[in-house]
Amino acid sequence: MLRRAARFVSRLMRANPPAVRPAVVDPRSWADELSDAGATASEWVARRLSRDALYVNVSDRVLDVLRKDHPVLVQTTIDAASRVLRHEFDLLGSGPFTPDDPDRPADAAGYRPIDWYLDPVSGQRFPRGIALLSWNFEQMRPARADIKLPWELARCQHWPLLGQAFRLTGDDRFAIEIERELRDFMEANPIGSAVNWACTMDVALRAANWAIGLDLVRGCSVLTADFWADAYRALFEHGTFIETHLENNYGVTSNHFLSNVVGLFFLAAIFDDLPLGRAWDRQCRAWLVQEMQVQVLVDGADFESSVPYHRLMIELFLGAVRLADYKGAPLPPGMRSRLRDMVAFLAAVQRPDGLMPQVGDADDGRLHILSGYGAWRPQDGRHLFGPASCFLGRREWASHGSEWMPWETVWWGFEMPDPLPPEPSGRDGVQHFPQAGLTVMRRGRDYLLVTNGIVGTAGFGNHKHNDLLGFEYHVDGVPVLVDPGSYVYTSDPDARNLFRSTRSHSTLRIDGEEQNELRPDWLFRMFEQANPEHLEVQELGHCMRYRGRHHGFARFPEPVVHERTLTLSRPDRVLTIADVLRGLGLHRIDWHFHFSPGVDVSIASNGSVTIRAGSAALTMSVPLGLRPTLSTGWYSPSYGVRLPCQCLDFAVEERCDGEREYRFQLEVAAS
Secondary structure, eight states, X not given: OHHHHHHHHHHHHSOOOOSSOOSOSSOOOHHHHHHHHTOOHHHHHHHHHTSOOSTTOOOHHHHHHHHHHOHHHHHHHHHHHHHHHTTOBOOTTOOSBOOBOTTSOOOTTOOOOBOTTEETTTTEEOOSSEEGGGOOXXXXXXXXXXXXXXXXXXXXXXXHHHHHHHHHHOOHHHHHHHHHHHHHHHHHSOTTEETTTSOHXXXXXXXXXXXXXXXXXXXXXXXXXXXXXXXXXXXXXXXHHHHTSOSOOSSSOOHHHHHHHHXXXXXXXXXXXXXXXXXXXXXXXXXXHHHHHHHBOTTSOBTTSOHHHHHHHHHHHHHHHHHHHHTTOOOOHHHHHHHHHHHHHHHHHOOTTSOOOOOSOOOOOOSOOOSOTTTOOTTOOGGGHHHHHHHHTOGGGGGGOOTTHHHHHHHTTOOOOOOOOOOOSOEEEEEEETTTTEEEEEEETEEEEEEOOOOTTTTTOSSOOSOTTEEEEEETTEEEEOOXXXXXXXXXXXXXXXXXXXXXXXXEEETTOOSSBOOTXXXXXXXXXXXXXXXXXEEOSSEEEEEEEEOTTTTSSSOEEEXXXXXXXXXXXXXXXXXXXXXXXXXXXXXXXXXXXXXXXEEOTTSOEEEEETTEEEEEXXXXXXXXXXXXXXXXXXXXXXXXXXXXXXXXXXXXXXXXXXXXXXXXOOO
16 A cells, blocks of 8 residues: 555656646756857856845845844844754654754864765765665655755755845854755755755745845855856756746646746846846746636635635745745736735634634645744744735735734835724624535634535645544634644655544544545545535624535445534524435444644533633533444644644444434534
């Protein structure tokens, strides 16, 4: 089983020739490009260093304002950059680690080469010096090492941080660290070698972050002309690699291909005065328009059935559209309109505590990290509301932001926003996103999110979970019942399948089966069988209601159709979950309720259930004859992290001939 899983993952990760013809077929050399442009390397570098290329170039005046008005954030940023100088990292749930390369000694200046091949969680190292054509994930992965960990480090998303620290302090050490890491990386990772060239998405994100870091330290006088020539050659070679290893040949494009395009678009901005840079720009603009149509649903959601990946998609599209505007050549107006819908969707599903619900997969992916490096919560998408509100003209989004919002906004190249307006006491009403399959109900600080969506990524299901008619419920801003999240991918196939399974979500199963078919050895596929439907979305004076159904259990010889109605009443603060089963035959029915970490659930001797979440107390009433079982489950707030939580389960074996109804109620006790 694991061999088959590894083969599939290897196919996904292997860099293949693109299905869509790139701007050029054979990669051009840096020397040829300069020759055709009639420039020497030194002439071209001098021109590049004389002007900024990217929107992150904050003026000295704004830096003075940051130092004066946000001294804590300034110091937090400098402290984080200082940890990077010591090569202290904490990525994807790894905990603090310092990746010293055991094969290469420190140089005369004391710089310790980084181990770019290390999984710090397992302690295993991936092999070096493997040509991509010979790379085999199944055979060459040591034990169950997680390839995402070396990939995450090699994205170099700490380079913008180093650049910010240099601009804020003028301390050359931060710029010199970029110089040393670039030489270190290129020595340890020759172009076209595994593992850090095996996934073009990671190459593209590294290219964007290198471009940002280099642009921010242009003013460092101790960086030599030789370094700059080597740096821009390496950056150019990232571009030629990306365009000849595009991830668009899997039958459907995804966030991987969009990352390829956005990374290349950043390089086009760096090399905009060279022939290939202009060709990259033209091709990327066409692809960006194309992928906005392909990957963004009509209601503004990412088509991959994942809220965390939706955050990544916003960042990628916002970065590209913002960069185009900054360069004075905006993308078509429709891009901005669709982007506005994307941010509105993120604002609509935001939990009362400001975090994202963990619907679908989550791997903490980012385009760049311009605020809170090393301290940001991967479940927090609020950094985007500042730049989005400025760029898209929606000032009200600023009320969704965090303390980092002014800082983030400035580093996207916008004017310092006004102080945050007061946090709203709570919204009220229903927002329904039929294509995404998500419905949000708010009653002041109470929040209900219902999931009932099709298999995403055009039916590929790479990031979809079996969460149909599942829900999140928060009371007084405190999470009570939650989606469990994702945890990890290839390093633990059993955990991967558990977190995306029906039994881990607050819904029901019939005969222990999945809603949509999961094949345990296909870690990034789900096979659509449920055909979910939205039957009713209603907002009345006294309540809000969602009614939906799916046909995931109708494929059995004795079929069953599951219909669920969730009603959130306003005056008495009762949540009602009514399940109707229509079908044939004798079946085992299992209900699962997945509580947030810290929520205390107790069962009395008479079977009554009491729930304590923060200062809120709730009671649960259950259908006659059902006996609750309390167990421990897992909740993953971010990749590689899982926290214990309590789960409540009910089971019964009954005949479903005709129609049967089961009703649960959660009532908030009067304070």
